[in-house]
Amino acid sequence: MSRSRWRSVKEIRIADVARLAGVSTATVSRVLATPEQVRPKTHALVMDAVRRSGYTPNSVARNLRTRRTMTVLAVVPNLANPVFAQILRGIDDELTQSGYGIVIGSLDNCQDREARYVDLTLSQQFDGVLLMNGRIPESGRRSMSEAGVPMVAICAAIPNAQIPSVVVQDREGSREAARHLVGLGHRRLGYISGPTGNVIETERFQGFLEGAQQAGLPRRAVTRWEGRFVFAAGEAAAASFLQMKNRPTGVFGASDESAIGFLKAIRSAGLRVPNDVSVMGFDGIEFASYVEPALTTLQQPLYQLGQAGAREILRSMSSKPRPSDSQVRLPLQLLHRGTTGLAPSRRSSTLK
Amino acid sequence: MSRSRWRSVKEIRIADVARLAGVSTATVSRVLATPEQVRPKTHALVMDAVRRSGYTPNSVARNLRTRRTMTVLAVVPNLANPVFAQILRGIDDELTQSGYGIVIGSLDNCQDREARYVDLTLSQQFDGVLLMNGRIPESGRRSMSEAGVPMVAICAAIPNAQIPSVVVQDREGSREAARHLVGLGHRRLGYISGPTGNVIETERFQGFLEGAQQAGLPRRAVTRWEGRFVFAAGEAAAASFLQMKNRPTGVFGASDESAIGFLKAIRSAGLRVPNDVSVMGFDGIEFASYVEPALTTLQQPLYQLGQAGAREILRSMSSKPRPSDSQVRLPLQLLHRGTTGLAPSRRSSTLK
DNA sequence: TCGATTTTTGTAATCGATTACATCTTGTCA
DNA sequence: TGACAAGATGTAATCGATTACAAAAATCGA
Numbered sequence: 001m002s003r004s005r006w007r008s009v010k011e012i013r014i015a016d017v018a019r020l021a022g023v024s025t026a027t028v029s030r031v032l033a034t035p036e037q038v039r040p041k042t043h044a045l046v047m048d049a050v051r052r053s054g055y056t057p058n059s060v061a062r063n064l065r066t067r068r069t070m071t072v073l074a075v076v077p078n079l080a081n082p083v084f085a086q087i088l089r090g091i092d093d094e095l096t097q098s099g100y101g102i103v104i105g106s107l108d109n110c111q112d113r114e115a116r117y118v119d120l121t122l123s124q125q126f127d128g129v130l131l132m133n134g135r136i137p138e139s140g141r142r143s144m145s146e147a148g149v150p151m152v153a154i155c156a157a158i159p160n161a162q163i164p165s166v167v168v169q170d171r172e173g174s175r176e177a178a179r180h181l182v183g184l185g186h187r188r189l190g191y192i193s194g195p196t197g198n199v200i201e202t203e204r205f206q207g208f209l210e211g212a213q214q215a216g217l218p219r220r221a222v223t224r225w226e227g228r229f230v231f232a233a234g235e236a237a238a239a240s241f242l243q244m245k246n247r248p249t250g251v252f253g254a255s256d257e258s259a260i261g262f263l264k265a266i267r268s269a270g271l272r273v274p275n276d277v278s279v280m281g282f283d284g285i286e287f288a289s290y291v292e293p294a295l296t297t298l299q300q301p302l303y304q305l306g307q308a309g310a311r312e313i314l315r316s317m318s319s320k321p322r323p324s325d326s327q328v329r330l331p332l333q334l335l336h337r338g339t340t341g342l343a344p345s346r347r348s349s350t351l352k
Numbered sequence: 353m354s355r356s357r358w359r360s361v362k363e364i365r366i367a368d369v370a371r372l373a374g375v376s377t378a379t380v381s382r383v384l385a386t387p388e389q390v391r392p393k394t395h396a397l398v399m400d401a402v403r404r405s406g407y408t409p410n411s412v413a414r415n416l417r418t419r420r421t422m423t424v425l426a427v428v429p430n431l432a433n434p435v436f437a438q439i440l441r442g443i444d445d446e447l448t449q450s451g452y453g454i455v456i457g458s459l460d461n462c463q464d465r466e467a468r469y470v471d472l473t474l475s476q477q478f479d480g481v482l483l484m485n486g487r488i489p490e491s492g493r494r495s496m497s498e499a500g501v502p503m504v505a506i507c508a509a510i511p512n513a514q515i516p517s518v519v520v521q522d523r524e525g526s527r528e529a530a531r532h533l534v535g536l537g538h539r540r541l542g543y544i545s546g547p548t549g550n551v552i553e554t555e556r557f558q559g560f561l562e563g564a565q566q567a568g569l570p571r572r573a574v575t576r577w578e579g580r581f582v583f584a585a586g587e588a589a590a591a592s593f594l595q596m597k598n599r600p601t602g603v604f605g606a607s608d609e610s611a612i613g614f615l616k617a618i619r620s621a622g623l624r625v626p627n628d629v630s631v632m633g634f635d636g637i638e639f640a641s642y643v644e645p646a647l648t649t650l651q652q653p654l655y656q657l658g659q660a661g662a663r664e665i666l667r668s669m670s671s672k673p674r675p676s677d678s679q680v681r682l683p684l685q686l687l688h689r690g691t692t693g694l695a696p697s698r699r700s701s702t703l704k
Numbered sequence: 705t706c707g708a709t710t711t712t713t714g715t716a717a718t719c720g721a722t723t724a725c726a727t728c729t730t731g732t733c734a
Numbered sequence: 735t736g737a738c739a740a741g742a743t744g745t746a747a748t749c750g751a752t753t754a755c756a757a758a759a760a761t762c763g764a
Binding site for chain 1: 471615
């Protein structure tokens with residue numbers, strides 16, 4: 001019975017409120033959208049009717065008429081990765097402040113899921129799109145860009161596209177990581193990669209190589225293990241690492257998860273960190289400080305990344321003329337924690 | 353310039369396609385929605401026009417006319433917790449299969465964020481709502497239930513509400529956890545709680561007490577530390593734990609994160625796990641197997657939980673008559689890993 | 705108090721689809 | 735071949751808001 005009451009409440013339309021208040025629908029609409037355009041007396045009248053009836057405007061109708069949905073799509077590679085959870089928090093907070101909503105589209109690491117979001121975007125569901133997967137989603141012969149909706153790339157810039165991006169200093173960070181390891185005396189380095197071809201991966205690997213080189217290491221001093229940004233990739237790299245004769249003593253994971261997977265695997269094999277091997281990650285996720293020892297890593301300003309991206313898309317959605325290829329690059333912070341230390345060679349000589 | 357071409361593509365309406373194909377808008381609509389109702393020749397004609405023009409129906413207009421959005425809202429306490437990420441994957445997969453979309457509404461552990469989702473729901477944005485926060489969101493004097501939209505609770509049942517729920521056997525699981533610890537010889541137990549008042553927390557704590565009692569322990573053998581389902585709660589509990597004179601030897605965290613926080617903190621304090629203290633968690637998140645030692649925990653079938661919840665809401669949205677208070681309870685699995693072992697007392701006698 | 709100006713309100717068109725109903729084809733069978 | 739049913743298509747109403755434009759009311763100065 002209370003059930004049916006709710007139902008009835010749900011059916012209130014603007015016309016009902018207008019009748020109740022003795023005004024036209026136009027006036028009701030104005031009271032709700034532009035109160036300053038209506039006489040205080042009328043305003044009170046209408047607001048009272050709104051309250052009495054429990055009216056809430058139908059946003060679908062409004063969206064149709066105004067041709068905007070006040071909603072932004074955020075495409076992420078996956079939801080399980082806490083990196084994106086943090087970025088999304090920043091986006092959400094920022095967009096909410098401006099009255100926008102956010103729809104999260106997870107690709108679940110599966111490229112054919114792009115189709116769905118292409119369709120939704122093409123069907124005018126969103127006023128803007130935030131891309132965190134480093135590419136413009138497509139479906140068959142159709143691309144999301146056909147929708148003519150503003151887009152902004154976060155986390156990973158999109159090559160060959162005139163799209164503003166908000167990213168971190170991946171290259172510089174990885175360079176610093178390599179230098180950090182070499183500075184500790186490590187002469188043979190390992191690199192656990194992200195997915196080959198991925199923009200971020202490319203940047204980080206290049207940076208790492210550059211850093212090693214700048215620190216005086218030859219290219220062959222760096223071993224690269226093919227991986228992805230997940231725990232399992234680190235474990236796989238460890239398997240390969242363990243059966244090397246001349247093992248690297250400093251290993252850098254292109255993500256915290258892969259570094260943690262590596263860490264776990266080599267410790268299970270009896271190696272000590274950082275005494276035998278130093279390990280570094282990239283991301284600065286919360287987990288990273290709960291492994292043992294706490295993971296040395298490059299911390300991304302994830303929340304701020306999301307905020308900045310959101311501000312960028314808000315700008316794109318408001319003003320028409322845009323540079324449309326601006327790029328913001330936020331700095332990283334090297335968190336020197338427990339998994340990195342002096343190289344065994346250096347350490348023993350020190351101890352002697 | 354290509355820009356303007358996209359723009360123009362975007363403006364195609366059903367009337368344009370109809371003109372191009374030389375039929376009425378009704379026919380175009382039917383070709384797209386109910387192809388069997390249209391002659392093959394006409395069908396081909398229209399499809400060709402659709403392809404040539406790059407037409408995609410405007411879903412906002414469609415939603416208005418059909419009075420459904422084919423979208424479900426999923427309210428989660430927060431996004432950072434991987435538990436919800438996994439549940440959401442299950443939901444997403446299942447809903448997508450049925451042509452539904454999902455909007456994720458994160459409360460970010462902040463109750464006043466409920467208002468936003470209440471408004472969206474009241475404004476007819478969703479055909480159904482999945483609640484994972486154990487309560488029906490409200491905003492001022494308005495409740496989400498007024499929208500008259502089907503709702504299903506996942507993860508945490510909602511007390512005193514006629515809402516179907518899909519949960520796990522929290523109570524039975526925690527009971528088993530307590531028995532497991534006592535079975536290993538632990539006579540003093542610790543319990544790191546979730547937020548007091550939370551449905552899940554209540555279930556788990558009751559279960560834990562019951563288990564301890566059934567195993568022959570008096571109530572006072574169980575110490576409860578007030579906490580939340582996050583790392584920091586475990587660390588706080590550890591601080592309290594460390595300054596007890598007669599410490600528990602078996603500690604159960606109501607979440608993996610709190611257990612991991614505890615683990616980290618007591619190991620930093622020099623205690624050995626499981627030799628000095630056994631630790632258990634609840635959730636079975638991926639990270640739990642990467643700490644050292646791997647965390648013994650109760651694994652939730654998170655993905656399946658999401659799937660089941662999605663199926664339930666799909667049912668609620670299709671058929672009108674519903675039991676509306678059915679409850680599905682999925683079983684947990686005790687993963688016996690490295691953080692639990694014989695109690696010190698028991699172990700030393702064994703070794704002797 | 706009157707007319708001009710400004711504010712407030714109302715009427716009706718509009719957003720872009722779906723769909724009830726009417727109309728026109730096509731097909732079947734005597 | 736013609737009558738009738740079944741099938742395909744078209745016309746126009748509809749979903750529920752916003753808003754351009756017109757009309758009415760309030761304000762103001764002389």
